[in-house]
Amino acid sequence: MRRVATLLLLCTFAQPGLGADAGVLVETMKQARLSEGFEARMEAATVAANGRRATPFKLSVVGQIGAERQRLRIRGISPDKVRGRYVAAERNTDGHIRSIQYGEAASGSVEKSDPAARLFDSGLVLWDMFGAWWNWPQQSIEGSDRVDGRACTLVRSHTDDGASPVREVLSCVDRDAKLSLRTQLYDRRHALLRTIAVKQTIRKESGALAAKKLSITEADRTATEVEVYSGDEHYLVNADTFAALDSSK
Amino acid sequence: MNLFRFALDNLYRRPARTALTVSAISLGIAAVVALTSIAWGFEASWQKANDARGTDLIVTRIASENTMPSPFVAEQVRPALSALPHVQQVVGLLSEMLTVSEDAPPVFVFGWAHGSYLWEHLKLKDGRWPADDGETVLAIGSLAAEMLHKQVGDDIEIEGRVFKVAGIFESSALVENGALIMTLTQMQQITDKPGKVNILNIKLDNQATDADIDAIKAQVRQTLPGFIAITSGELVQKNAVVRISKAMSNATILIAGLVGALVVFNTMLMSINERTREIGILLALGWQRRTVIKLIVGESVILTLAGGAIGILLGIAIASGLGHLELMRGKIDAVFSLPFLFAVLGLSVFLGICGGLYPAIKAARLQPSQALRQE
Numbered sequence: 001m002r003r004v005a006t007l008l009l010l011c012t013f014a015q016p017g018l019g020a021d022a023g024v025l026v027e028t029m030k031q032a033r034l035s036e037g038f039e040a041r042m043e044a045a046t047v048a049a050n051g052r053r054a055t056p057f058k059l060s061v062v063g064q065i066g067a068e069r070q071r072l073r074i075r076g077i078s079p080d081k082v083r084g085r086y087v088a089a090e091r092n093t094d095g096h097i098r099s100i101q102y103g104e105a106a107s108g109s110v111e112k113s114d115p116a117a118r119l120f121d122s123g124l125v126l127w128d129m130f131g132a133w134w135n136w137p138q139q140s141i142e143g144s145d146r147v148d149g150r151a152c153t154l155v156r157s158h159t160d161d162g163a164s165p166v167r168e169v170l171s172c173v174d175r176d177a178k179l180s181l182r183t184q185l186y187d188r189r190h191a192l193l194r195t196i197a198v199k200q201t202i203r204k205e206s207g208a209l210a211a212k213k214l215s216i217t218e219a220d221r222t223a224t225e226v227e228v229y230s231g232d233e234h235y236l237v238n239a240d241t242f243a244a245l246d247s248s249k
Numbered sequence: 250m251n252l253f254r255f256a257l258d259n260l261y262r263r264p265a266r267t268a269l270t271v272s273a274i275s276l277g278i279a280a281v282v283a284l285t286s287i288a289w290g291f292e293a294s295w296q297k298a299n300d301a302r303g304t305d306l307i308v309t310r311i312a313s314e315n316t317m318p319s320p321f322v323a324e325q326v327r328p329a330l331s332a333l334p335h336v337q338q339v340v341g342l343l344s345e346m347l348t349v350s351e352d353a354p355p356v357f358v359f360g361w362a363h364g365s366y367l368w369e370h371l372k373l374k375d376g377r378w379p380a381d382d383g384e385t386v387l388a389i390g391s392l393a394a395e396m397l398h399k400q401v402g403d404d405i406e407i408e409g410r411v412f413k414v415a416g417i418f419e420s421s422a423l424v425e426n427g428a429l430i431m432t433l434t435q436m437q438q439i440t441d442k443p444g445k446v447n448i449l450n451i452k453l454d455n456q457a458t459d460a461d462i463d464a465i466k467a468q469v470r471q472t473l474p475g476f477i478a479i480t481s482g483e484l485v486q487k488n489a490v491v492r493i494s495k496a497m498s499n500a501t502i503l504i505a506g507l508v509g510a511l512v513v514f515n516t517m518l519m520s521i522n523e524r525t526r527e528i529g530i531l532l533a534l535g536w537q538r539r540t541v542i543k544l545i546v547g548e549s550v551i552l553t554l555a556g557g558a559i560g561i562l563l564g565i566a567i568a569s570g571l572g573h574l575e576l577m578r579g580k581i582d583a584v585f586s587l588p589f590l591f592a593v594l595g596l597s598v599f600l601g602i603c604g605g606l607y608p609a610i611k612a613a614r615l616q617p618s619q620a621l622r623q624e
Contacts, residue, residue, distance in 0.1 A: 041440075041441075043348070058409070076409075077408050078408070229355075230345050230440065234319075235442075236443070
């Protein structure tokens with residue numbers, strides 16, 4: 001019976017370009033991201049390549065990650081330059097990410113925005129938050145590595161979609177924690193766009209690990225340190241949380 | 250000359266080595282005293298905060314082990330809890346540790362249900378309490394006011410929203426003195442957790458007995474899956490930070506004990522080797538082997554006793570000093586219990602006996618004829 005189950009599992013993931021082991025790992029990562037509602041508040045501090053420090057800012061991320069639809073809403077908390085600024089985005093089954101930005105006032109204008117753009121002049125990018133590469137068909141295991149002394153499996157994700165701002169992603173996944181300890185994103189010319197590294201983790205109520213501190217290093221050596229200081233794994237998404245996104249269709 | 254004086258003179262004869270050994274032991278003991286008192290203080294402070302509020306039972310999520318348990322929707326469980334026998338009040342509490350000033354470390358911000366019994370134990374020093382749920386004001390602890398340089402009427406920005414300081418209060422618990430308190434509704438709004446609380450505080454009537462408390466605990470376990478009713482002491486015991494700090498202090502006791510014993514062992518062994526001829530003379534003069542053992546063990550006990558006493562004073566100074574550091578203010582409230590300090594002194598003596606016993610036996614076994622031949 002167990003052999004049959006294993007065979008079925010192998011058949012399930014025997015897609016072109018998707019090794020069985022890679023398939024299992026990618027599926028695990030996709031499952032680990034699923035959430036009916038979560039909220040995280042974080043502080044981000046960016047240091048430019050020339051050493052100039054930008055004023056740190058706080059933002060809140062509310063999300064719903066389902067198999068069919070994924071939605072995120074980012075709200076600037078402080079200081080004034082980000083306060084009341086919203087960015088919302090959704091990723092549909094076709095993989096397309098649509099994003100908008102708007103202000104606090106309900107009557108304020110809603111504008112289309114680029115999901116691949118830097119958020120609030122930091123290394124944070126909305127596109128990265130969706131982890132879109134886990135849904136790409138081409139996934140392969142490239143061996144193993146260590147990040148800050150922790151063993152991880154290298155997974156290469158690749159897409160031929162010309163519209164995608166990122167063509168290849170190399171993730172180093174801690175299989176037990178179901179967490180990518182280091183994620184390197186490359187463009188179509190295989191130039192490194194940015195590296196996202198987990199610096200500190202926190203155990204969630206479910207027992208799984210989540211990133212508490214992250215560093216995002218961009219191609220020009222601009223570095224953004226992100227620290228999640230509050231979170232809610234069972235966030236109740238209100239009807240109006242994504243109202244702007246829904247009404248802008 | 251009595252044996253004690255003799256042992257003391259032997260230690261005086263090698264002042265550098267004696268001082269180094271005493272220093273090593275005192276540092277180890279100081280680490281034990283400082284870490285343990287901080288760990289106990291942390292636990293006591295949380296316990297004191299919960300006890301001072303007059304809470305009899307706390308209802309929280311089973312998996313909650315963080316400083317503040319994970320938030321949950323209060324109305325999921327409040328009606329069932331209110332219906333339990335002897336339950337007078339069920340009051341929600343939401344808390345987070347937040348940065349409210351660039352110049353000060355993060356502070357605890359509490360959201361308490363307006364008009365609930367939770368506010369009653371606080372002593373208002375200046376100003377007033379929030380008038381209602383909708384008022385965007387807060388009350389700050391006296392220590393927080395000092396740390397944040399705030400007084401009544403000043404503004405404090407929390408999570409992008411500006412609150413006016415309505416009052417400054419004093420609490421018997423350090424954790425509350427260093428905190429900011431607003432109404433639960435305001436806290437839920439700024440943290441984007443509408444309707445959620447970290448814990449539900451239950452106040453029982455005066456007729457409730459220990460058996461009633463146990464019955465309520467059992468009923469919560471049976472009827473509210475995923476939730477647990479515990480006393481404030483039990484909640485503090487579950488706290489991950491308390492557990493980690495206790496584990497750290499236990500590890501320090503073990504390491505310091507081991508290192509201390511080895512230091513004494515080494516010192517006494519070297520001393521015996523250097524004094525072989527002297528011990529031979531003592532034995533030749535008619536000293537009993539038992540007396541030689543007493544002398545050597547006595548010397549090592551004097552060393553560890555001195556190290557222990559200095560270490561205790563040093564540990565108290567370190568723990569008290571840390572509490573005055575800007576980064577630690579309002580977070581450390583070291584507790585020094587006299588029985589513990591005597592136990593540490595006892596540990597020092599035990600280390601002296603352990604570390605000195607083998608060298609003492611070795612010295613006592615010397616043959617006077619052989620010992621006197623040694624240069």
